[in-house]
Amino acid sequence: MRPHILIVDDSADVTGALRVLFEETGNDVSVANTIRDAVAVADARAVDVMLLDLTLPDGDGLSVLSTMRSRATEPRVTAALTGRAEPEIAARCTAAGCQAVLVKPVPIAELLRRVREWTT
Amino acid sequence: MHPVDSTTTAEHRVLQLEEALNEAAQINAELQSRDALKTQFLANISHDLRTPLTAIITHAEILRDGILGPLSDKQRDSVASIISGGRQLLEAVGEILTYARGAANQLTVSPSEFHITAVVAQVAALNEPLVAKKGLSLSVDVTPGVPSLVADREQVTHVVSNLLGNAIAFTPAGGRVWVTVSTTSEIGAQHVQVEVGDTGIGIAPEHHDLVFREFAQVDPSPSRRHHGTGLGLTIARRLVELNGGRIWLESRLGEGSRFYFILPAGDPR
Numbered sequence: 001m002r003p004h005i006l007i008v009d010d011s012a013d014v015t016g017a018l019r020v021l022f023e024e025t026g027n028d029v030s031v032a033n034t035i036r037d038a039v040a041v042a043d044a045r046a047v048d049v050m051l052l053d054l055t056l057p058d059g060d061g062l063s064v065l066s067t068m069r070s071r072a073t074e075p076r077v078t079a080a081l082t083g084r085a086e087p088e089i090a091a092r093c094t095a096a097g098c099q100a101v102l103v104k105p106v107p108i109a110e111l112l113r114r115v116r117e118w119t120t
Numbered sequence: 121m122h123p124v125d126s127t128t129t130a131e132h133r134v135l136q137l138e139e140a141l142n143e144a145a146q147i148n149a150e151l152q153s154r155d156a157l158k159t160q161f162l163a164n165i166s167h168d169l170r171t172p173l174t175a176i177i178t179h180a181e182i183l184r185d186g187i188l189g190p191l192s193d194k195q196r197d198s199v200a201s202i203i204s205g206g207r208q209l210l211e212a213v214g215e216i217l218t219y220a221r222g223a224a225n226q227l228t229v230s231p232s233e234f235h236i237t238a239v240v241a242q243v244a245a246l247n248e249p250l251v252a253k254k255g256l257s258l259s260v261d262v263t264p265g266v267p268s269l270v271a272d273r274e275q276v277t278h279v280v281s282n283l284l285g286n287a288i289a290f291t292p293a294g295g296r297v298w299v300t301v302s303t304t305s306e307i308g309a310q311h312v313q314v315e316v317g318d319t320g321i322g323i324a325p326e327h328h329d330l331v332f333r334e335f336a337q338v339d340p341s342p343s344r345r346h347h348g349t350g351l352g353l354t355i356a357r358r359l360v361e362l363n364g365g366r367i368w369l370e371s372r373l374g375e376g377s378r379f380y381f382i383l384p385a386g387d388p389r
Contacts, residue, residue: 011172011175013172014174014175014178017174017175017178017179017182018178020187020188021178021182021187024182024187024188025187083167083170084214084217086230088228088230104174105177105178108178108181108185109181109185
């Protein structure tokens with residue numbers, strides 16, 4: 001079965017680019033623009049990798065993780081996508097359960113390599 | 121003068137002064153609130169610029185790497201230019217955001233212990249392709265026994281990266297760029313000193329203060345050959361000072377530049 005990647009970001013331009021990248025490289029892709037939508041996607045189908053923006057219109061992106069955990073739908077791997085690489089942001093992401101913190105825009109070669117590692 | 125008159129005059133003056141003081145306080149409060157608005161505006165605009173840039177760069181990389189099908193050499197060159205332009209823009213936006221946060225005193229220091237040599241080696245390696253492309257030579261020289269630092273590693277990396285980036289940008293083909301790390305003493309305390317030097321165009325002594333001033337460009341003309349936000353060295357100075365250090369330069373027009381910064385050596389526990 002193809003890996004299921006969930007992209008959570010409120011920018012349609014960003015999710016559009018990442019959708020093309022992962023669909024063209026053999027993954028099933030779901031997109032959510034809000035925390036609510038992200039939780040609904042994970043309810044419907046197990047997520048292998050979630051790429052999570054931290055600033056979402058309905059709240060702090062990291063709260064998605066605790067909500068999913070309480071519903072037993074937490075993705076196998078979650079990578080936070082942030083605008084800036086600051087130690088306090090990275091520490092907050094790790095504490096919330098993210099396995100990686102990546103700074104946008106992540107070079108696609110690196111993004112593909114990481115996601116391949118997580119899904120094989 | 122009659123004593124009563126003199127008291128009345130003094131009271132009147134005190135009243136006038138109090139009024140003037142109140143007015144000054146009001147103006148000051150107004151200016152501070154406008155400054156906070158400006159800072160917030162810069163932060164918002166930076167975020168709003170980063171998002172579409174992220175999309176542009178990601179789409180362009182997808183094309184460049186042939187994920188949507190093979191490109192001709194010319195098409196690939198063209199897409200590579202979109203990516204490099206996008207990355208430059210992103211760097212400028214990042215600088216504006218860092219400046220805005222610095223101006224609002226929102227920059228915090230997260231200190232850790234590290235060796236500056238590791239940072240210098242990392243930044244030098246990242247710049248190697250650019251150095252080769254411009255036909256320059258880059259050397260790194262470290263005096264043995266340089267102590268470690270306790271500072272914000274990311275901020276120090278930013279400073280080294282900015283200084284080396286400038287040295288490369290302002291040095292014509294065939295020139296030399298170097299980084300020297302040594303130990304120095306200031307007010308009786310051991311410091312680590314980093315020198316970033318080049319054989320480039322240099323800076324006239326009367327412009328030495330200007331280069332650290334925000335938004336300042338030594339050559340402000342629209343046709344200037346070197347572009348940037350004019351914030352790089354302002355930010356570098358702010359970051360060095362936040363970490364307890366000092367930054368300065370030695371340069372003359374046509375004789376290259378040497379930028380120095382020092383940071384206190386780590387606590388020798």
